[in-house]
Amino acid sequence: MINALTVEAKNSPEFLERLLRVCRHRGFTIQSINAEVNNTLQTTQINLTVFSERDITLLTKQIEKVVGVIEITLLQQPENIKVSA
Amino acid sequence: MNGAHFVVQALKEQNVTQVFGYPGGAIMPLYDALYDGGVDHLLCRHEQGAAMAAIGYARSTGKVGVCIATSGPGATNLITGLADALLDSIPVIAITGQVPTHLIGTDAFQEVDVLGLSLACTKHSFMVQTAEELGSVIEQAFEIATTGRPGPVLIDIPKDIQVGPSVTHALAKLIKTENTLNSAAIDQAKNMISLSQKPLIYVGGGVGMASAVNELRNLIAATEIPSVCTLKAIGCIKHDSPYFMGMVGMHGSKASNLAIQECDLLIAIGARFDDRVTGKLDEFAPNAKVIHLDVDAAEIDKLRQVTLSMTDDLKQVLPAITIKPNIEQWQQHVAAMKVEHECRYDHPGEPIFAPALLRQLAQTMPADTVICSDVGQHQMWVAQHMFVDRPENHISSSGLGTMGFGVPAAVGAQVARPNDTVIAVSGDGSFMMNVQELGTIKRRKLPVKILLIDNQRLGMVRQWQKLFFNGRYSETILTDNPDFVTLASAFDIPGETIVAKSQIDQALQRLLNSDGPYLLHVSISEEENVWPLVPPGAPNDRMMESIE
Numbered sequence: 334m335i336n337a338l339t340v341e342a343k344n345s346p347e348f349l350e351r352l353l354r355v356c357r358h359r360g361f362t363i364q365s366i367n368a369e370v371n372n373t374l375q376t377t378q379i380n381l382t383v384f385s386e387r388d389i390t391l392l393t394k395q396i397e398k399v400v401g402v403i404e405i406t407l408l409q410q411p412e413n414i415k416v417s418a
Numbered sequence: 419m420n421g422a423h424f425v426v427q428a429l430k431e432q433n434v435t436q437v438f439g440y441p442g443g444a445i446m447p448l449y450d451a452l453y454d455g456g457v458d459h460l461l462c463r464h465e466q467g468a469a470m471a472a473i474g475y476a477r478s479t480g481k482v483g484v485c486i487a488t489s490g491p492g493a494t495n496l497i498t499g500l501a502d503a504l505l506d507s508i509p510v511i512a513i514t515g516q517v518p519t520h521l522i523g524t525d526a527f528q529e530v531d532v533l534g535l536s537l538a539c540t541k542h543s544f545m546v547q548t549a550e551e552l553g554s555v556i557e558q559a560f561e562i563a564t565t566g567r568p569g570p571v572l573i574d575i576p577k578d579i580q581v582g583p584s585v586t587h588a589l590a591k592l593i594k595t596e597n598t599l600n601s602a603a604i605d606q607a608k609n610m611i612s613l614s615q616k617p618l619i620y621v622g623g624g625v626g627m628a629s630a631v632n633e634l635r636n637l638i639a640a641t642e643i644p645s646v647c648t649l650k651a652i653g654c655i656k657h658d659s660p661y662f663m664g665m666v667g668m669h670g671s672k673a674s675n676l677a678i679q680e681c682d683l684l685i686a687i688g689a690r691f692d693d694r695v696t697g698k699l700d701e702f703a704p705n706a707k708v709i710h711l712d713v714d715a716a717e718i719d720k721l722r723q724v725t726l727s728m729t730d731d732l733k734q735v736l737p738a739i740t741i742k743p744n745i746e747q748w749q750q751h752v753a754a755m756k757v758e759h760e761c762r763y764d765h766p767g768e769p770i771f772a773p774a775l776l777r778q779l780a781q782t783m784p785a786d787t788v789i790c791s792d793v794g795q796h797q798m799w800v801a802q803h804m805f806v807d808r809p810e811n812h813i814s815s816s817g818l819g820t821m822g823f824g825v826p827a828a829v830g831a832q833v834a835r836p837n838d839t840v841i842a843v844s845g846d847g848s849f850m851m852n853v854q855e856l857g858t859i860k861r862r863k864l865p866v867k868i869l870l871i872d873n874q875r876l877g878m879v880r881q882w883q884k885l886f887f888n889g890r891y892s893e894t895i896l897t898d899n900p901d902f903v904t905l906a907s908a909f910d911i912p913g914e915t916i917v918a919k920s921q922i923d924q925a926l927q928r929l930l931n932s933d934g935p936y937l938l939h940v941s942i943s944e945e946e947n948v949w950p951l952v953p954p955g956a957p958n959d960r961m962m963e964s965i966e
């Protein structure tokens with residue numbers, strides 16, 4: 334299954350690396366990714382699509398635990414579901 | 419005040435009194451600051467020993483353990499300890515020196531990308547970029563290490579920040595929000611419990627980490643629901659509780675594993691359905707609905723789909739779900755299974771039977787003795803045959819299964835609890851993995867007792883070779899071990915070797931009565947194995963109980 338998600342986080346030099354590690358380790362391969370820093374808010378927004386046989390919540394719950402994550406939105410669902418606020 | 423002094427000051431503010439570590443170039447300013455006193459530094463003889471001592475310190479007290487290392491090789495040597503702390507959710511802070519900021523990324527002497535290395539083996543990690551953020555980083559590190567599901571946090575501090583001027587920093591007042599329980603979920607849990615005919619409580623390490631041992635015991639006493647525990651949860655339930663059946667899983671008791679397979683409601687408390695617990699996952703507790711209580715939302719539905727879950731503080735949840743079900747038949751059945759499958763300690767001949775020796779040690783050691791186990795067959799015998807009534811008193815590398823853990827963990831526990839007896843139970847393979855920590859015991863005159871169960875084998879691996887690899891003993895025969903008593907004596911640690919049952923009583927007395935450290939080297943047959951055993955890939959009710 335392919336899922337699209339948006340992760341918004343406090344910007345830090347290694348945030349993207351942390352996110353990529355969690356995706357790979359939990360068994361989700363990245364199909365596409367785009368990351369953009371918002372210098373005013375000091376946040377970074379990462380849009381990614383991932384592929385896995387595993388349930389996407391296994392990934393979103395792990396990403397929620399990464400320090401600095403502000404919000405995860407899962408896009409390719411019947412309607413947009415806010416996973417965390 | 420420079421950055422390094424600031425770090426020591428910040429540690430004091432976090433109530434850190436003792437730290438474990440090893441100096442080197444990039445961390446020298448911090449060692450210079452430690453030289454002024456205020457925080458007691460224990461020199462371990464390998465950074466891995468320091469990390470594991472910090473774990474032993476944390477696990478025996480519930481406080482944060484702190485370890486310190488230099489950049490490059492010092493930091494890489496910490497990694498195994500951090501991974502151990504991550505898998506067992508132990509609050510540890512690791513402080514590493516880093517090359518000066520302007521040299522980072524130049525492949526400088528002893529430069530390793532420690533932040534990069536830490537990503538897979540810490541809960542979180544920081545590289546301090548400016549003096550301004552040093553204070554808030556340390557504060558956040560302690561907060562992250564101790565809240566929610568605890569875990570190790572690494573702080574990498576470049577040398578220039580240690581020697582540069584510090585910037586004072588007002589401690590942020592952390593606002594604790596009171597959590598209110600979801601009353602619908604509580605009602606549903608109570609309803610499920612009262613409707614169930616065969617409920618079972620499955621206790622994991624999270625109960626001890628949440629300091630919810632009393633709440634758990636109250637729940638069990640009030641409901642009389644039968645219970646089992648994981649390796650990490652040993653000590654949470656009093657060993658003689660009427661319907662407590664001991665450890666579950668690969669080397670769990672037969673009664674526990676059978677009860678799991680039969681129950682119709684499994685109440686998992688601070689447990690995570692680890693593969694060593696579940697055996698074949700699809701067939702684990704096949705008839706049970708599951709209530710999962712764990713502070714880490716990522717554990718819910720990770721391996722087992724559950725009917726109901728709550729991620730609130732166990733101290734709040736456990737009293738709230740207390741309701742006594744009507745389960746007399748099930749209790750009688752469980753009690754009968756417990757009796758039927760009780761461990762037996764009769765064993766022919768003079769050679770020492772390690773399970774019986776460990777049982778005897780548990781019966782004779784002082785109350786509140788801390789047992790730190792190494793990894794292998796002896797570790798499973800400790801778990802099966804010793805009884806401990808506080809999770810802080812059974813310290814075993816459960817999630818990572820790290821050989822070499824026992825002795826340094828005992829160092830940490832002894833430092834933390836100087837008035838309690840601390841015993842490291844080790845194997846001949848494991849002992850050699852951090853044998854240098856005998857130097858720490860000597861240096862600090864720590865009265866750590868070491869019980870070395872020597873089968874001249876990497877016994878646990880040998881057992882698998884015997885059972886599953888046609889007895890092809892590839893690299894598990896250690897008949898060339900050193901003379902352990904002589905080895906210990908080189909560190910001024912007295913000791914003795916025993917080989918026969920008739921020597922046990924007196925030797926245990928000498929071990930327990932020695933004022934200082936002591937090594938009791940116990941020679942056993944390589945043929946003794948750990949039973950029962952759930953073979954890999956099998957469901958938990960298909961246990962092997964002997965070689966055939």
Ligand SMILES: Cc1ncc(C[n+]2csc(CCOP(=O)(O)OP(=O)(O)O)c2C)c(N)n1
Pocket residue numbers: 792793794795796797819820821822844845846847848849871873875876877878879
């Ligand atoms: C660092 C590390 N390396 C390898 C292993 C694999 N392993 C698990 S148990 C074991 C044998 C342990 O031997 P010993 O300490 O003598 O204990 P015994 O099983 O003989 O009681 C080995 C090699 C491990 N758990 N940890």
Ligand SMILES: [Mg+2]
Pocket residue numbers: 794845846847871872873874875876877
């Ligand atoms: Mg051995």
